[in-house]
Amino acid sequence: MRLFVVDGAEDNWSELTAGGDPTVRLAASDLQRAQRGRARIRSDRGEVEVILDVTVAVAPDFRSVRELAVVDDGTLRYAGTVDGLAGLIHDIEVAGVADGVTLIAASPRVDLRELGRDVLQRLAVWGRKSA
Incomplete structure:
Protein backbone atom coordinates (compact mmCIF):
# COMPACT_ATOMS: atom_id res chain seq x y z
CA MET A 1 0.00 0.00 0.00
CA ARG A 2 1.44 3.32 -1.07
CA LEU A 3 1.03 6.35 1.17
CA GLY A 8 0.62 22.64 1.57
CA ALA A 9 -0.91 23.33 -1.82
CA GLU A 10 -3.36 20.70 -3.11
CA ASP A 11 -1.20 19.80 -6.11
CA ASN A 12 1.97 19.32 -4.06
CA TRP A 13 2.00 15.74 -2.81
CA SER A 14 4.84 13.44 -1.86
CA GLU A 15 5.21 9.75 -1.15
CA LEU A 16 6.22 8.31 2.21
CA THR A 17 6.54 4.79 0.80
CA ALA A 18 8.77 3.51 -1.98
CA GLY A 19 6.67 2.95 -5.06
CA GLY A 20 7.81 3.37 -8.60
CA ASP A 21 4.80 2.64 -10.78
CA PRO A 22 2.85 5.52 -12.37
CA THR A 23 0.02 6.87 -10.24
CA VAL A 24 -3.30 8.59 -10.69
CA ARG A 25 -5.03 10.40 -7.82
CA LEU A 26 -8.71 9.74 -7.29
CA ALA A 27 -11.21 11.74 -5.24
CA ALA A 28 -14.37 9.88 -4.23
CA SER A 29 -16.79 10.52 -1.40
CA ASP A 30 -17.21 6.85 -0.45
CA LEU A 31 -15.48 3.49 -0.90
CA GLN A 32 -17.94 2.14 -3.46
CA ARG A 33 -17.42 5.16 -5.73
CA ALA A 34 -13.67 4.83 -5.23
CA GLN A 35 -13.72 1.18 -6.27
CA ARG A 36 -15.72 2.00 -9.41
CA GLY A 37 -13.37 4.91 -10.15
CA ARG A 38 -10.32 2.65 -9.83
CA ALA A 39 -11.84 0.14 -12.27
CA ARG A 40 -12.69 2.94 -14.73
CA ILE A 41 -9.20 4.48 -14.53
CA ARG A 42 -7.51 1.13 -15.02
CA SER A 43 -9.70 0.29 -18.02
CA ASP A 44 -8.83 3.66 -19.59
CA ARG A 45 -5.13 3.90 -18.69
CA GLY A 46 -3.97 0.33 -18.14
CA GLU A 47 -1.76 -0.67 -15.25
CA VAL A 48 -1.47 2.48 -13.18
CA GLU A 49 -1.74 2.62 -9.42
CA VAL A 50 -4.81 4.49 -8.23
CA ILE A 51 -4.27 6.60 -5.12
CA LEU A 52 -7.39 7.59 -3.16
CA ASP A 53 -7.57 11.01 -1.49
CA VAL A 54 -8.61 10.81 2.18
CA THR A 55 -9.22 13.97 4.22
CA VAL A 56 -8.29 13.17 7.82
CA ALA A 57 -8.80 14.50 11.31
CA VAL A 58 -7.33 12.45 14.13
CA ALA A 59 -7.69 12.59 17.89
CA PRO A 60 -6.69 14.41 20.03
CA ASP A 61 -7.23 17.22 17.55
CA PHE A 62 -10.97 17.41 18.21
CA ARG A 63 -11.23 20.90 16.73
CA SER A 64 -10.28 19.55 13.31
CA VAL A 65 -12.75 16.69 13.76
CA ARG A 66 -15.46 19.31 14.14
CA GLU A 67 -14.08 21.19 11.12
CA LEU A 68 -14.15 17.99 9.07
CA ALA A 69 -17.90 17.76 9.54
CA VAL A 70 -18.40 20.91 7.46
CA VAL A 71 -15.82 20.07 4.77
CA ASP A 72 -17.27 18.82 1.49
CA ASP A 73 -14.32 18.53 -0.86
CA GLY A 74 -15.48 15.39 -2.64
CA THR A 75 -12.94 13.18 -0.87
CA LEU A 76 -13.42 10.29 1.46
CA ARG A 77 -13.32 11.70 5.00
CA TYR A 78 -12.04 10.06 8.17
CA ALA A 79 -12.29 11.33 11.75
CA GLY A 80 -11.02 9.25 14.64
CA THR A 81 -7.86 7.64 15.97
CA VAL A 82 -4.60 6.75 14.25
CA ASP A 83 -5.40 3.05 14.77
CA GLY A 84 -8.76 3.55 13.09
CA LEU A 85 -7.13 5.34 10.15
CA ALA A 86 -4.62 2.51 9.77
CA GLY A 87 -7.52 0.06 9.83
CA LEU A 88 -9.34 2.01 7.12
CA ILE A 89 -6.23 2.06 4.92
CA HIS A 90 -5.72 -1.67 5.46
CA ASP A 91 -9.36 -2.32 4.46
CA ILE A 92 -8.95 -0.14 1.35
CA GLU A 93 -6.01 -2.31 0.30
CA VAL A 94 -7.60 -5.68 1.12
CA ALA A 95 -10.86 -4.81 -0.66
CA GLY A 96 -9.03 -3.61 -3.77
CA VAL A 97 -10.52 -0.13 -3.49
CA ALA A 98 -7.21 1.61 -4.25
CA ASP A 99 -3.48 0.95 -4.47
CA GLY A 100 -2.67 3.68 -1.98
CA VAL A 101 -3.98 6.77 -0.26
CA THR A 102 -3.14 10.44 -0.12
CA LEU A 103 -3.66 11.94 3.31
CA ILE A 104 -5.09 15.47 3.25
CA ALA A 105 -5.33 17.40 6.51
CA ALA A 106 -8.73 18.67 7.60
CA SER A 107 -6.86 21.25 9.65
CA PRO A 108 -3.51 22.98 9.07
CA ARG A 109 -2.51 21.93 12.60
CA VAL A 110 -2.03 18.29 11.53
CA ASP A 111 1.52 17.08 10.79
CA LEU A 112 0.71 14.71 7.94
CA ARG A 113 4.23 13.31 7.66
CA GLU A 114 4.21 12.28 11.32
CA LEU A 115 0.69 10.90 11.00
CA GLY A 116 1.69 8.97 7.87
CA ARG A 117 4.73 7.47 9.61
CA ASP A 118 2.53 6.43 12.56
CA VAL A 119 0.06 4.75 10.20
CA LEU A 120 2.82 2.94 8.30
CA GLN A 121 4.32 1.73 11.57
CA ARG A 122 0.98 0.29 12.69
CA LEU A 123 0.42 -1.39 9.33
CA ALA A 124 3.88 -2.97 9.51
CA VAL A 125 3.23 -4.31 13.03
CA TRP A 126 -0.14 -5.70 11.98
CA GLY A 127 1.48 -7.34 8.93
CA ARG A 128 4.05 -9.07 11.12
CA LYS A 129 1.35 -10.35 13.47
CA SER A 130 -0.69 -11.87 10.65
CA ALA A 131 2.30 -13.46 8.91
Missing part, protein backbone atom coordinates in the same frame (compact mmCIF):
# COMPACT_ATOMS: atom_id res chain seq x y z
CA PHE A 4 1.25 9.98 0.10
CA VAL A 5 0.71 13.26 1.94
CA VAL A 6 -0.34 16.65 0.65
CA ASP A 7 2.32 19.26 1.40
Whole structure:
Protein backbone atom coordinates (compact mmCIF):
# COMPACT_ATOMS: atom_id res chain seq x y z
CA MET A 1 0.00 0.00 0.00
CA ARG A 2 1.44 3.32 -1.07
CA LEU A 3 1.03 6.35 1.17
CA PHE A 4 1.25 9.98 0.10
CA VAL A 5 0.71 13.26 1.94
CA VAL A 6 -0.34 16.65 0.65
CA ASP A 7 2.32 19.26 1.40
CA GLY A 8 0.62 22.64 1.57
CA ALA A 9 -0.91 23.33 -1.82
CA GLU A 10 -3.36 20.70 -3.11
CA ASP A 11 -1.20 19.80 -6.11
CA ASN A 12 1.97 19.32 -4.06
CA TRP A 13 2.00 15.74 -2.81
CA SER A 14 4.84 13.44 -1.86
CA GLU A 15 5.21 9.75 -1.15
CA LEU A 16 6.22 8.31 2.21
CA THR A 17 6.54 4.79 0.80
CA ALA A 18 8.77 3.51 -1.98
CA GLY A 19 6.67 2.95 -5.06
CA GLY A 20 7.81 3.37 -8.60
CA ASP A 21 4.80 2.64 -10.78
CA PRO A 22 2.85 5.52 -12.37
CA THR A 23 0.02 6.87 -10.24
CA VAL A 24 -3.30 8.59 -10.69
CA ARG A 25 -5.03 10.40 -7.82
CA LEU A 26 -8.71 9.74 -7.29
CA ALA A 27 -11.21 11.74 -5.24
CA ALA A 28 -14.37 9.88 -4.23
CA SER A 29 -16.79 10.52 -1.40
CA ASP A 30 -17.21 6.85 -0.45
CA LEU A 31 -15.48 3.49 -0.90
CA GLN A 32 -17.94 2.14 -3.46
CA ARG A 33 -17.42 5.16 -5.73
CA ALA A 34 -13.67 4.83 -5.23
CA GLN A 35 -13.72 1.18 -6.27
CA ARG A 36 -15.72 2.00 -9.41
CA GLY A 37 -13.37 4.91 -10.15
CA ARG A 38 -10.32 2.65 -9.83
CA ALA A 39 -11.84 0.14 -12.27
CA ARG A 40 -12.69 2.94 -14.73
CA ILE A 41 -9.20 4.48 -14.53
CA ARG A 42 -7.51 1.13 -15.02
CA SER A 43 -9.70 0.29 -18.02
CA ASP A 44 -8.83 3.66 -19.59
CA ARG A 45 -5.13 3.90 -18.69
CA GLY A 46 -3.97 0.33 -18.14
CA GLU A 47 -1.76 -0.67 -15.25
CA VAL A 48 -1.47 2.48 -13.18
CA GLU A 49 -1.74 2.62 -9.42
CA VAL A 50 -4.81 4.49 -8.23
CA ILE A 51 -4.27 6.60 -5.12
CA LEU A 52 -7.39 7.59 -3.16
CA ASP A 53 -7.57 11.01 -1.49
CA VAL A 54 -8.61 10.81 2.18
CA THR A 55 -9.22 13.97 4.22
CA VAL A 56 -8.29 13.17 7.82
CA ALA A 57 -8.80 14.50 11.31
CA VAL A 58 -7.33 12.45 14.13
CA ALA A 59 -7.69 12.59 17.89
CA PRO A 60 -6.69 14.41 20.03
CA ASP A 61 -7.23 17.22 17.55
CA PHE A 62 -10.97 17.41 18.21
CA ARG A 63 -11.23 20.90 16.73
CA SER A 64 -10.28 19.55 13.31
CA VAL A 65 -12.75 16.69 13.76
CA ARG A 66 -15.46 19.31 14.14
CA GLU A 67 -14.08 21.19 11.12
CA LEU A 68 -14.15 17.99 9.07
CA ALA A 69 -17.90 17.76 9.54
CA VAL A 70 -18.40 20.91 7.46
CA VAL A 71 -15.82 20.07 4.77
CA ASP A 72 -17.27 18.82 1.49
CA ASP A 73 -14.32 18.53 -0.86
CA GLY A 74 -15.48 15.39 -2.64
CA THR A 75 -12.94 13.18 -0.87
CA LEU A 76 -13.42 10.29 1.46
CA ARG A 77 -13.32 11.70 5.00
CA TYR A 78 -12.04 10.06 8.17
CA ALA A 79 -12.29 11.33 11.75
CA GLY A 80 -11.02 9.25 14.64
CA THR A 81 -7.86 7.64 15.97
CA VAL A 82 -4.60 6.75 14.25
CA ASP A 83 -5.40 3.05 14.77
CA GLY A 84 -8.76 3.55 13.09
CA LEU A 85 -7.13 5.34 10.15
CA ALA A 86 -4.62 2.51 9.77
CA GLY A 87 -7.52 0.06 9.83
CA LEU A 88 -9.34 2.01 7.12
CA ILE A 89 -6.23 2.06 4.92
CA HIS A 90 -5.72 -1.67 5.46
CA ASP A 91 -9.36 -2.32 4.46
CA ILE A 92 -8.95 -0.14 1.35
CA GLU A 93 -6.01 -2.31 0.30
CA VAL A 94 -7.60 -5.68 1.12
CA ALA A 95 -10.86 -4.81 -0.66
CA GLY A 96 -9.03 -3.61 -3.77
CA VAL A 97 -10.52 -0.13 -3.49
CA ALA A 98 -7.21 1.61 -4.25
CA ASP A 99 -3.48 0.95 -4.47
CA GLY A 100 -2.67 3.68 -1.98
CA VAL A 101 -3.98 6.77 -0.26
CA THR A 102 -3.14 10.44 -0.12
CA LEU A 103 -3.66 11.94 3.31
CA ILE A 104 -5.09 15.47 3.25
CA ALA A 105 -5.33 17.40 6.51
CA ALA A 106 -8.73 18.67 7.60
CA SER A 107 -6.86 21.25 9.65
CA PRO A 108 -3.51 22.98 9.07
CA ARG A 109 -2.51 21.93 12.60
CA VAL A 110 -2.03 18.29 11.53
CA ASP A 111 1.52 17.08 10.79
CA LEU A 112 0.71 14.71 7.94
CA ARG A 113 4.23 13.31 7.66
CA GLU A 114 4.21 12.28 11.32
CA LEU A 115 0.69 10.90 11.00
CA GLY A 116 1.69 8.97 7.87
CA ARG A 117 4.73 7.47 9.61
CA ASP A 118 2.53 6.43 12.56
CA VAL A 119 0.06 4.75 10.20
CA LEU A 120 2.82 2.94 8.30
CA GLN A 121 4.32 1.73 11.57
CA ARG A 122 0.98 0.29 12.69
CA LEU A 123 0.42 -1.39 9.33
CA ALA A 124 3.88 -2.97 9.51
CA VAL A 125 3.23 -4.31 13.03
CA TRP A 126 -0.14 -5.70 11.98
CA GLY A 127 1.48 -7.34 8.93
CA ARG A 128 4.05 -9.07 11.12
CA LYS A 129 1.35 -10.35 13.47
CA SER A 130 -0.69 -11.87 10.65
CA ALA A 131 2.30 -13.46 8.91
